[in-house]
Amino acid sequence: MIQLILKDFNFNKKNIYISFLICLIGFYLISQDGQRYKILACTLIPLLLFNFIIGKLCFVEDRDKVFKYIQALPIKKSHFVIAKYFEGFVVLVVSFVFIFIENFILKILNKNYFNLDLQYALLIFSIMLIYVGIFFFLYFRFNYQVANQTLVVFYIFCLMGYKLLGLLNLDILKFMNYKYFNIFLFVFAIICYTFTFRLSRHSYYRKDE
Amino acid sequence: MSKRILEINNLCKNYSKFSLSNINLTLEEGKVLGLIGQNGAGKSTTIKSLLGLISYDSGSILINNQVMTPDNINLKQDIGYVPENVFLYQDVKCREFYKFVKSCYKNWDDDLFFELSKEFDLNLDKRIKELSKGNLVKLLIIIAISHHPRLLVLDEPTSGLDPLIRNQVLNYLKKVVEKEKCSILFSSHITEDINKLADTVSFLHNGKILLSESKETILKKYKKVVFKNEIPNNIRESSKFVYNNVIMKCDDKDIVGMNFNQEECCVSDITLDEVLGFLVNNEKKLKL
Numbered sequence: 354m355i356q357l358i359l360k361d362f363n364f365n366k367k368n369i370y371i372s373f374l375i376c377l378i379g380f381y382l383i384s385q386d387g388q389r390y391k392i393l394a395c396t397l398i399p400l401l402l403f404n405f406i407i408g409k410l411c412f413v414e415d416r417d418k419v420f421k422y423i424q425a426l427p428i429k430k431s432h433f434v435i436a437k438y439f440e441g442f443v444v445l446v447v448s449f450v451f452i453f454i455e456n457f458i459l460k461i462l463n464k465n466y467f468n469l470d471l472q473y474a475l476l477i478f479s480i481m482l483i484y485v486g487i488f489f490f491l492y493f494r495f496n497y498q499v500a501n502q503t504l505v506v507f508y509i510f511c512l513m514g515y516k517l518l519g520l521l522n523l524d525i526l527k528f529m530n531y532k533y534f535n536i537f538l539f540v541f542a543i544i545c546y547t548f549t550f551r552l553s554r555h556s557y558y559r560k561d562e
Numbered sequence: 563m564s565k566r567i568l569e570i571n572n573l574c575k576n577y578s579k580f581s582l583s584n585i586n587l588t589l590e591e592g593k594v595l596g597l598i599g600q601n602g603a604g605k606s607t608t609i610k611s612l613l614g615l616i617s618y619d620s621g622s623i624l625i626n627n628q629v630m631t632p633d634n635i636n637l638k639q640d641i642g643y644v645p646e647n648v649f650l651y652q653d654v655k656c657r658e659f660y661k662f663v664k665s666c667y668k669n670w671d672d673d674l675f676f677e678l679s680k681e682f683d684l685n686l687d688k689r690i691k692e693l694s695k696g697n698l699v700k701l702l703i704i705i706a707i708s709h710h711p712r713l714l715v716l717d718e719p720t721s722g723l724d725p726l727i728r729n730q731v732l733n734y735l736k737k738v739v740e741k742e743k744c745s746i747l748f749s750s751h752i753t754e755d756i757n758k759l760a761d762t763v764s765f766l767h768n769g770k771i772l773l774s775e776s777k778e779t780i781l782k783k784y785k786k787v788v789f790k791n792e793i794p795n796n797i798r799e800s801s802k803f804v805y806n807n808v809i810m811k812c813d814d815k816d817i818v819g820m821n822f823n824q825e826e827c828c829v830s831d832i833t834l835d836e837v838l839g840f841l842v843n844n845e846k847k848l849k850l
Contacts, residue, residue, distance in 0.1 A: 356665040363658060417651065418649065419649070421648065425615060425643040426667075427635040
């Protein structure tokens with residue numbers, strides 16, 4: 354499995370460099386516009402890094418049908434799925450580390466910076482983790498074209514969740530202000546990620562071309 | 563008695579519009595098995611099943627006396643594979659791609675890889691998208707051979723190659739069999755290539771094996787009888803394989819037993835192409 358992970362990062366070096374450069378400039382520009390764009394910066398960076406690094410690879414592998422060749426190599430089929438889920442998690446963690454480091458540097462340089470804390474990062478990280486899980490499931494179940502519509506799927510799920518809470522007379526804001534909401538959301542995100550992983554693995558094994 | 567490297571028994575795989583039915587194939591050590599068939603005959607499906615790339619509904623696939631499953635990594639260590647119409651990572655350099663494949667095999671032989679790259683005149687610093695079709699096939703063959711596989715599976719490797727490169731590839735594969743004692747399963751719709759390389763030939767059509775025998779036997783046993791005019795009715799009725807004014811007979815006795823005027827026809831050797839034509843034609847006739 355380690356070969357697959359190394360391969361993915363090795364074959365994608367150029368995109369990794371470009372995406373980090375864009376994120377560096379992008380975060381700086383957004384941060385100079387004030388605190389109200391904090392949520393934009395914190396969601397844009399992981400989204401950008403994920404799509405540039407993992408999304409691009411998924412696109413290439415799907416377009417060129419590379420899997421047909423790679424599956425004949427002595428690598429377990431499930432390892433393809435594990436490798437992608439591992440990479441997705443790593444990219445998310447790295448993107449938040451990146452956000453904190455750049456924010457810290459901006460603070461040192463006396464430029465505008467965001468008031469970030471771990472609680473806030475955990476909230477955005479959890480949401481992104483659910484997004485990545487859905488993306489991978491759609492990718493392994495269908496293809497990249499479908500996976501690319503994850504944001505729409507994600508939005509529909511959020512809307513449905515919001516409506517459901519409304520029907521049950523539950524106030525979402527009250528929920529969000531709850532002390533342990535972020536931790537609950539993080540646990541929920543991990544469960545979702547694990548669940549989509551199992552579904553993806555199952556779909557991938559059954560995917561006959 | 564030589565060892566069986568590959569044994570496929572009653573392999574069946576059903577799709578909505580196509581099915582493989584009761585495929586039986588065997589391949590012995592150091593031998594080449596050629597799979598001939600038109601496009602869509604089931605060659606690639608058979609190959610994908612035996613490599614564990616797709617599942618199959620029933621039957622068994624034994625490689626080196628072990629059951630092949632999608633996750634049988636140990637067996638896959640002994641197999642080299644050259645797929646049909648593969649594109650790979652277009653922007654990646656050949657050297658980077660080779661390093662990745664190398665990391666997957668325990669028995670990778672770097673000396674052999676570089677020796678072959680030199681022999682095939684391959685520039686490893688080129689990106690995959692910069693390679694011609696011939697050079698891409700050469701790269702894949704070299705990669706497939708460099709871990710000393712016991713079974714080499716080639717899915718239409720020569721389709722789309724010019725005659726010069728095709729010959730070079732085929733000659734090289736011959737050398738590999740002699741030197742490495744590896745077995746080759748080779749699929750193609752170019753019968754000329756199968757003729758050059760194969761010891762045993764299997765004819766596939768619509769997911770069924772129509773004939774599977776040693777190449778020598780086929781070419782010796784089967785003859786074609788070309789009639790100058792129309793085929794006499796009694797002969798047409800008694801012959802299974804008929805096409806226009808030509809019939810295929812599978813035994814000398816058959817021909818001797820036939821009651822016809824020697825001046826009306828001539829008996830000559832048959833090519834694999836023609837055998838395929840007769841077999842497919844007969845199948846179509848039976849279906850009607």
